[in-house]
Amino acid sequence: MSDIVIVYHSGYGHTQRVAQSVAEGAEAALIAIDADGNLPDGSWDALAAARLIVFGAPTYMGAPSWQFKKFADASSKVWFVEGWKNKLFAGFTNSATMNGDKFASIAYFWQLAMQHGGLWAGLGITPSNKKASTRDSLNYVGGFGGLMTTSPADASPGEMPAGDLETARAFGERLRGALQLLA
Numbered sequence: 437m438s439d440i441v442i443v444y445h446s447g448y449g450h451t452q453r454v455a456q457s458v459a460e461g462a463e464a465a466l467i468a469i470d471a472d473g474n475l476p477d478g479s480w481d482a483l484a485a486a487r488l489i490v491f492g493a494p495t496y497m498g499a500p501s502w503q504f505k506k507f508a509d510a511s512s513k514v515w516f517v518e519g520w521k522n523k524l525f526a527g528f529t530n531s532a533t534m535n536g537d538k539f540a541s542i543a544y545f546w547q548l549a550m551q552h553g554g555l556w557a558g559l560g561i562t563p564s565n566k567k568a569s570t571r572d573s574l575n576y577v578g579g580f581g582g583l584m585t586t587s588p589a590d591a592s593p594g595e596m597p598a599g600d601l602e603t604a605r606a607f608g609e610r611l612r613g614a615l616q617l618l619a
Contacts, residue, residue: 437485438465444492445469445503449593451494451530454585457601461608473506491527491545498537508548525549526557528583542582560610572599583607
């Protein structure tokens, strides 16, 4: 089992690409929440064994997808026995617009982690906010509390901005490094 587990929902494939990029940088295991909001067999055990859990979901209508919320509600059984207490947590989200109320999803993930007695790791990458910055610069969306990415509504998952995917990989590397510091 992996020390880092990413549990995520992806409605159209964009958030899955972000999850894969974070996993690449973090050397993490991926758990996909299905279209009905369920986890594959063995997932709760993998989450229990993880030292760091990363939450991921698209932002729909100013919040994480209902499938992710179903998973969050199901985690109350873990909460009851303090099964994730003192684990490290982080999160990411994707939406079609630059802002898209993405921070509401990050705040949801943070609150869920706090309810579980966890510790939170933010993005840790300075935003690219200079005149020379481009859409392919690291952290162009400008998140701090977690990773936020943007996929145009008419773009396929294969057309995601390279800078967002590179930011996701760098975020994963940061998370892997954080675990090494805590070891």
